[in-house]
Amino acid sequence: MSAASTVRPLDPRLLRYARASAVYVGLTAGFGAVTAGLVIAQATLLADVISGVFDGASGGRAGAGETTGYGWALALLGLVVTARAGLAWGQEVAAQRSSAAVKASLRQRITEHVAELGPSWLGTERRAALTTLVTSGLDALDGYFARYLPQLVLATIVPAAVVVCLFTADPLSAVIVALTLPLIPVFMVLVGLATRAQTRRRWRALAVLAHHFADVVAGLPTLKLFGRAKAQARALREVSDEHRRESLATLRIAFLSALVLELLATLSVALVAVGIGLRLVEGELDLRTAVLVLVLAPEAYLPLRMVGTHFHASADGLAAAEEAFRVLETPLPDRPASESSIDPGKVRLTVRDLEVRYPDRDAPALAGLTMTVQPGETVAVTGPSGAGKSTLLAGLLGFVTPASGQLLAGGCDLDRVDPVAWRAGVAWVPQRPYLLAGTVAGNVRLGDPEADRSQVTAALARAGAADLDPDRPVGERGAGLSAGQVRRVALARALARVERRLATGRGCLLLLDEPTAGLDPGTEEQVRAELARLRTCGVTTVVVTHRPTLLPLADRVVEVPLRPTPTSRPGRPFAGALA
Numbered sequence: 001m002s003a004a005s006t007v008r009p010l011d012p013r014l015l016r017y018a019r020a021s022a023v024y025v026g027l028t029a030g031f032g033a034v035t036a037g038l039v040i041a042q043a044t045l046l047a048d049v050i051s052g053v054f055d056g057a058s059g060g061r062a063g064a065g066e067t068t069g070y071g072w073a074l075a076l077l078g079l080v081v082t083a084r085a086g087l088a089w090g091q092e093v094a095a096q097r098s099s100a101a102v103k104a105s106l107r108q109r110i111t112e113h114v115a116e117l118g119p120s121w122l123g124t125e126r127r128a129a130l131t132t133l134v135t136s137g138l139d140a141l142d143g144y145f146a147r148y149l150p151q152l153v154l155a156t157i158v159p160a161a162v163v164v165c166l167f168t169a170d171p172l173s174a175v176i177v178a179l180t181l182p183l184i185p186v187f188m189v190l191v192g193l194a195t196r197a198q199t200r201r202r203w204r205a206l207a208v209l210a211h212h213f214a215d216v217v218a219g220l221p222t223l224k225l226f227g228r229a230k231a232q233a234r235a236l237r238e239v240s241d242e243h244r245r246e247s248l249a250t251l252r253i254a255f256l257s258a259l260v261l262e263l264l265a266t267l268s269v270a271l272v273a274v275g276i277g278l279r280l281v282e283g284e285l286d287l288r289t290a291v292l293v294l295v296l297a298p299e300a301y302l303p304l305r306m307v308g309t310h311f312h313a314s315a316d317g318l319a320a321a322e323e324a325f326r327v328l329e330t331p332l333p334d335r336p337a338s339e340s341s342i343d344p345g346k347v348r349l350t351v352r353d354l355e356v357r358y359p360d361r362d363a364p365a366l367a368g369l370t371m372t373v374q375p376g377e378t379v380a381v382t383g384p385s386g387a388g389k390s391t392l393l394a395g396l397l398g399f400v401t402p403a404s405g406q407l408l409a410g411g412c413d414l415d416r417v418d419p420v421a422w423r424a425g426v427a428w429v430p431q432r433p434y435l436l437a438g439t440v441a442g443n444v445r446l447g448d449p450e451a452d453r454s455q456v457t458a459a460l461a462r463a464g465a466a467d468l469d470p471d472r473p474v475g476e477r478g479a480g481l482s483a484g485q486v487r488r489v490a491l492a493r494a495l496a497r498v499e500r501r502l503a504t505g506r507g508c509l510l511l512l513d514e515p516t517a518g519l520d521p522g523t524e525e526q527v528r529a530e531l532a533r534l535r536t537c538g539v540t541t542v543v544v545t546h547r548p549t550l551l552p553l554a555d556r557v558v559e560v561p562l563r564p565t566p567t568s569r570p571g572r573p574f575a576g577a578l579a
């Protein structure tokens with residue numbers, strides 16, 4: 001988190017990224033103004049009632065007729081108290097609704113932005129930390145919306161209104177309040193500065209914990225096999241301890257700062273009370289004014305004190321919002337114009353002297369590659385491990401941008417092609433296919449959301465997965481299926497898309513990364529036959545493979561040579577299972 005992008009009490013970015021917050025701030029300002037009026041009305045009526053009772057008692061005229069003088073005030077006081085309770089209820093409802101709307105809006109924007117930034121950006125990020133941010137991280141904004149923001153508004157409106165009212169009643173007390181009030185914000189700023197650094201440390205500790213935990217859980221079988229599970233449990237305990245220490249440090253600051261603000265407000269009110277008492281004894285002040293000032297003075301300090309208290313409840317939310325803005329402000333890859341009419345399956349693909357680099361790497365992942373793929377052609381890409389074959393497919397998918405050289409689709413730079421329209425015409429089977437939790441059919445329908453059951457079954461059969469029940473549940477990342485089954489479902493997903501594109505008269509670019517790895521010879525033959533059929537249908541196919549059985553299918557074989565061994569640059573600190 002950069003110091004430059006610090007979240008202010010009311011960050012304009014929050015209003016920009018979540019429109020619901022703007023409506024809420026307006027509503028809260030309205031609630032604040034009405035509350036200020038009710039606070040003054042309540043104090044005035046209370047002073048009327050109390051002085052009325054004392055006047056009646058001292059005059060010995062506490063008869064039924066005299067009570068009616070403050071009887072009205074008493075009834076009105078009841079109304080004001082009820083109105084304040086109603087207002088508090090309305091404020092709470094508005095706060096919860098707005099908070100839910102803002103969180104939903106931020107979550108959606110982050111998800112969309114991350115999707116546009118693409119896998120190459122995601123590769124440089126801590127995924128578990130991102131997950132924590134989008135889930136429990138943003139939930140912490142509740143405290144900010146429901147507690148802090150309303151108090152902040154009250155703290156700007158109520159003290160000003162109270163001081164003006166006090167000035168008309170007793171200027172001396174008004175001056176004392178006006179002089180002592182600014183001390184509270186000064187202390188709050190000091191406390192805020194200390195808290196901000198602490199909250200960031202806590203947030204970082206939480207992110208490290210989430211990252212480490214996700215890493216250990218994912219690698220548990222490996223760690224167990226190599227006898228490192230116990231060591232990891234110890235490491236996890238250390239990371240949790242760090243998080244606990246940071247949380248307690250934050251709480252310590254919160255309690256101490258609440259104490260300081262409370263003390264300051266109490267001393268200030270005591271100062272006003274002493275002045276009032278002395279002047280009341282000397283007869284310089286009437287009882288009603290004295291009571292009014294005594295009731296009103298603490299109301300001037302209360303909202304400011306509460307801002308300090310709620311600041312800590314909202315600090316986690318603000319830290320999460322700051323992190324959310326960092327993600328949202330990551331610039332998208334520069335795409336000067338968006339050409340959306342190109343059909344990936346019907347244009348010539350030209351790769352000219354292509355070089356691709358990943359962040360934190362000195363050596364290019366792919367360098368000096370030149371090749372062409374004519375529409376309807378099947379091109380096999382081979383080469384040693386690490387040569388950059390998958391990187392070439394990532395380039396054709398628009399996931400990485402060339403460091404130099406060109407990637408052209410029908411003569412148009414791929415950078416200038418609308419990525420959404422382009423990817424809609426591409427079917428892809430990655431080297432490590434990713435299945436989402438759900439069912440087999442649900443995963444196949446990612447390729448063609450309109451596919452009915454018979455089309456799903458047909459796609460599975462063409463991918464050599466006729467044995468897989470479409471309703472079979474699939475766990476996270478394809479858990480519950482064998483590696484070969486995952487690959488065949490991924491293939492069926494790609495084939496479903498190809499089929500839909502062909503059925504609607506459009507072309508399709510099929511990108512396959514080792515599509516038959518891990519398959520038995522019978523299934524491999526089935527897949528080979530399907531690829532041969534697609535070739536006759538005019539589907540443009542780029543297949544990365546080492547398998548001799550797939551090579552005869554290709555119109556051309558392109559060999560990607562291995563470059564000198566890449567070296568790593570020191571990257572971001574990483575709390576992985578082996579760290």
Ligand SMILES: Nc1ncnc2c1ncn2[C@@H]1O[C@H](COP(=O)(O)OP(=O)(O)OP(=O)(O)O)[C@@H](O)[C@H]1O
Pocket residue numbers: 123358359361364365366383384385386387388389390391392431566
């Ligand atoms: N996300 C990444 N960040 C940094 N470096 C990467 C990333 N992905 C790949 N590389 C590096 O880029 C180079 C090319 O990787 P790529 O996966 O394209 O090779 P490949 O030819 O497909 O290898 P294989 O045949 O083993 O799948 C390798 O040196 C690899 O370490």
